[in-house]
Amino acid sequence: xxxxxxxxxxxxxxxxxxxxxxxxxxxxxxxxxxxxxxxxxxxxxxxxxxxxxxxxxxxxxxxxxxxxxxxxxxxxxxxxxxxxxxxxxxxxxxxxxxxxxxxxxxxxxxxxxxxxxxxxxxxxxxxxx
Numbered sequence: 001x002x003x004x005x006x007x008x009x010x011x012x013x014x015x016x017x018x019x020x021x022x023x024x025x026x027x028x029x030x031x032x033x034x035x036x037x038x039x040x041x042x043x044x045x046x047x048x049x050x051x052x053x054x055x056x057x058x059x060x061x062x063x064x065x066x067x068x069x070x071x072x073x074x075x076x077x078x079x080x081x082x083x084x085x086x087x088x089x090x091x092x093x094x095x096x097x098x099x100x101x102x103x104x105x106x107x108x109x110x111x112x113x114x115x116x117x118x119x120x121x122x123x124x125x126x127x128x129x
Contacts, residue, residue: 004106005116018046025055033059034095036078038066047071060095 001008031050038061059072078094
């Protein structure tokens, strides 16, 4: 998203860093949240603070009845059937696919995204030998 011209950050796995970041959000911000189960306490705490600050929340999860879906403004559901013990290995691919769909949509529908990608590409291509 940063290369597409969106002011964006990736929240660190450190819960304190997540708290710092979301405590500064407001109604102009959007939080994308990825959670296979939709029940991880740290993620739910982070989303609760984001919602309190009026940020929009878009969740990517595998469970439609999860607390994360209930807290979110919008959600995208993956449809992977995998035992919980194996979930760490098998759940990332559907999330990557959804990210690819989202970024392709932005690229196809917004000229400023295409312009930003060209500018950011040019900025790093000069650094290659």
